[in-house]
Amino acid sequence: DSGVTQTPKHLITATGQRVTLRCSPRSGDLSVYWYQQSLDQGLQFLIQYYNGEERAKGNILERFSAQQFPDLHSELNLSSLELGDSALYFCASSVGGASLETQYFGPGTRLLVL
Amino acid sequence: AQSVTQLDSQVPVFEEAPVELRCNYSSSVSVYLFWYVQYPNQGLQLLLKYLSGSTLVKGINGFEAEFNKSQTSFHLRKPSVHISDTAEYFCAVSDTGTASKLTFGTGTRLQVTL
Numbered sequence: 046d047s048g049v050t051q052t053p054k055h056l057i058t059a060t061g062q063r064v065t066l067r068c069s070p071r072s073g074d075l076s077v078y079w080y081q082q083s084l085d086q087g088l089q090f091l092i093q094y095y096n097g098e099e100r101a102k103g104n105i106l107e108r109f110s111a112q113q114f115p116d117l118h119s120e121l122n123l124s125s126l127e128l129g130d131s132a133l134y135f136c137a138s139s140v141g142g143a144s145l146e147t148q149y150f151g152p153g154t155r156l157l158v159l
Numbered sequence: 160a161q162s163v164t165q166l167d168s169q170v171p172v173f174e175e176a177p178v179e180l181r182c183n184y185s186s187s188v189s190v191y192l193f194w195y196v197q198y199p200n201q202g203l204q205l206l207l208k209y210l211s212g213s214t215l216v217k218g219i220n221g222f223e224a225e226f227n228k229s230q231t232s233f234h235l236r237k238p239s240v241h242i243s244d245t246a247e248y249f250c251a252v253s254d255t256g257t258a259s260k261l262t263f264g265t266g267t268r269l270q271v272t273l
Contacts (some may be wrong), residue, residue, distance in 0.1 A: 047204070049202070076259070078259070080261075087263060087264075087265050087266065088249060088263040088266075090260050090261055090263075100259075101259065135202055137203075139259065142259055144253040144254060144255060144256060144259040144260075145191050145210050145255070147208065148259070148261065150202035151202050152200075152202045153202055
């Protein structure tokens with residue numbers, strides 16, 4: 046158990062809908078990362094937050110947005126969902142967000158768009 | 160930008176045999192290198208990382224990796240594998256800047272059999 050929690054574990058929705066994925070980092074970690082794992086694209090970095098502020102951005106679509114709240118939990122919002130958004134979405138956390146730190150991954154949220 | 164190549168998508172090996180999983184990277188700047196393992200239906204767990212110093216890095220579960228700058232490689236090795244090592248292994252790279260954006264390879268499926 047990494048200490049990172051993600052809810053829900055599974056999500057089934059329809060095209061065009063909007064969903065919110067939630068992540069709680071390890072106790073004491075200030076930085077949160079979101080990744081998408083799909084058969085087509087592999088594991089891709091989406092976005093990083095540090096203490097509530099966006100720190101780095103990867104291949105995140107404009108239909109996707111994220112935020113980190115004062116209690117340090119984070120939410121990833123996916124809107125206007127398409128079939129191709131079906132994937133496993135991981136959240137990870139680290140202490141300070143520096144590139145040399147170990148990122149601790151949650152178990153993921155499996156999203157299926159029908 | 161960085162990229163990671165894991166040439167072997169699958170590596171079958173018998174229990175107690177040695178194994179090497181190959182990883183090559185490309186980057187125009189200094190990098191940190193990581194190996195993560197993903198067991199079925201779980202998140203990723205760090206096996207080891209190279210930051211600087213000794214090019215031979217030892218990790219958890221008896222794994223080690225060697226950083227070779229001239230060949231831009233970071234191959235993962237284990238002298239004797241167990242059935243429990245069956246998993247997906249990901250090599251990843253990040254630059255040494257302040258933001259942490261892990262770029263992952265496509266993964267190598269290690270299948271250990273009796």
